[in-house]
Amino acid sequence: MNKDMKILIVDDFSTMRRIIKNLMHDLGFNNTSEADDGKTALPLLQSGNFDFLITDWNMPGMTGIDLLKAVRSDPRLAKLPVLMVTAEAKREQIIEAAQAGVNGYVVKPFNAAALKEKIDKIFERINAN
Amino acid sequence: MSEEKEHRLAIARSLVESIEKGDDSETNMLVEKMAKFHELSLFRELGKLTREMHDELNNFSFESSSGVLSNSEMVDAKGRLNYVIKLTENSVNKTLNFVEVGLPLAAEMKDKSGLIHEKWQVFHRGEMSNDDFKKLGDETNEYLGWSTVQAEKIRENFSNILVSQDFQDLTGQVIRRVINLVQDIENKMIDLIIISDPRVKKEDFTKNSTVDSKANGPRIPDCDSHGDRVSCQDDVDDLLSRLGF
Numbered sequence: 001m002n003k004d005m006k007i008l009i010v011d012d013f014s015t016m017r018r019i020i021k022n023l024m025h026d027l028g029f030n031n032t033s034e035a036d037d038g039k040t041a042l043p044l045l046q047s048g049n050f051d052f053l054i055t056d057w058n059m060p061g062m063t064g065i066d067l068l069k070a071v072r073s074d075p076r077l078a079k080l081p082v083l084m085v086t087a088e089a090k091r092e093q094i095i096e097a098a099q100a101g102v103n104g105y106v107v108k109p110f111n112a113a114a115l116k117e118k119i120d121k122i123f124e125r126i127n128a129n
Numbered sequence: 130m131s132e133e134k135e136h137r138l139a140i141a142r143s144l145v146e147s148i149e150k151g152d153d154s155e156t157n158m159l160v161e162k163m164a165k166f167h168e169l170s171l172f173r174e175l176g177k178l179t180r181e182m183h184d185e186l187n188n189f190s191f192e193s194s195s196g197v198l199s200n201s202e203m204v205d206a207k208g209r210l211n212y213v214i215k216l217t218e219n220s221v222n223k224t225l226n227f228v229e230v231g232l233p234l235a236a237e238m239k240d241k242s243g244l245i246h247e248k249w250q251v252f253h254r255g256e257m258s259n260d261d262f263k264k265l266g267d268e269t270n271e272y273l274g275w276s277t278v279q280a281e282k283i284r285e286n287f288s289n290i291l292v293s294q295d296f297q298d299l300t301g302q303v304i305r306r307v308i309n310l311v312q313d314i315e316n317k318m319i320d321l322i323i324i325s326d327p328r329v330k331k332e333d334f335t336k337n338s339t340v341d342s343k344a345n346g347p348r349i350p351d352c353d354s355h356g357d358r359v360s361c362q363d364d365v366d367d368l369l370s371r372l373g374f
Contacts (some may be wrong), residue, residue, distance in 0.1 A: 013301055016133060019291055111292055112289070
């Protein structure tokens with residue numbers, strides 16, 4: 001897990017994007033970008049060489065789950081690590097995200113420690129493979 | 130032609146006949162019959178719309194697609210808005226708690242570093258003995274260790290304050306749903322009005338709504354100073370000074 005890795009943060013609430021951005025900076029990850037919807041995020045991912053995607057679920061244009069599915073079905077993006085950070089916490093949704101290939105799932109409201117732990121876990125698993 | 134229209138036409142034809150015949154009691158009876166018929170179909174439309182609105186409110190109650198709404202209080206629009214009040218209150222209190230812990234930490238740091246700095250000024254003025262200077266060195270070393278720990282506590286406090294701001298996202302999602310419900314109900318009410326008075330058109334309803342109450346609540350940024358509303362502190366101060374305060 002390289003501290004320079006390029007991270008895209010996607011959420012339709014700018015305050016939430018700002019919170020996550022600041023948490024990432026606090027953890028030492030300063031290379032962050034933002035998008036306000038799955039719809040605007042996808043083209044950024046396709047042209048941007050991102051190393052990590054953090055996304056919300058509920059967004060008006062394209063939801064996080066649809067963004068995840070689009071990422072996994074694009075051969076250039078299929079291996080991109082994805083963390084969902086969302087208020088959606090129904091079992092079926094978590095299962096759907098897992099089946100769609102999400103690497104981690106954080107439920108809102110969350111604390112800084114939980115976010116860090118999930119990120120560490122994601123990259124531990126990736127490096128182990 | 131629909132059954133309803135045919136029925137109406139039949140009554141209308143009998144009505145014309147009775148007027149031409151000069152049969153007043155028959156005419157009155159038929160006018161009443163026509164009115165009752167109109168009432169009945171209006172009633173049926175009203176009933177249909179009311180049922181739709183009612184179903185919508187019920188569906189709003191049982192809808193729980195988000196983890197945010199898993200709290201048992203979130204069963205209707207009022208419940209959701211009360212939840213918003215509660216969540217924002219809790220978040221503000223949480224933030225203030227962190228501030229109340231953090232401010233004294235920073236103050237303590239300022240005081241301690243001020244004291245040591247003063248001693249270093251004494252040293253720079255050449256007014257310090259060797260023994261005292263040795264003590265100052267130890268004190269400074271100890272302070273630097275202490276302040277590293279203290280700064281970490283302050284940083285953690287800020288981080289907690291940062292995360293506590295998540296209430297805006299959570300309450301925003303809830304409020305959006307309530308806005309959608311209000312919009313739907315508003316549309317249905319417009320439909321109801323149109324049914325009861327066919328002269329009224331959908332275009333007659335503009336987005337502006339007037340609020341008559343004197344207590345308008347917190348200033349919403351879109352409102353400029355106009356009419357009765359004063360929009361910012363400068364304007365308030367202005368007005369007060371004109372009133373002699």
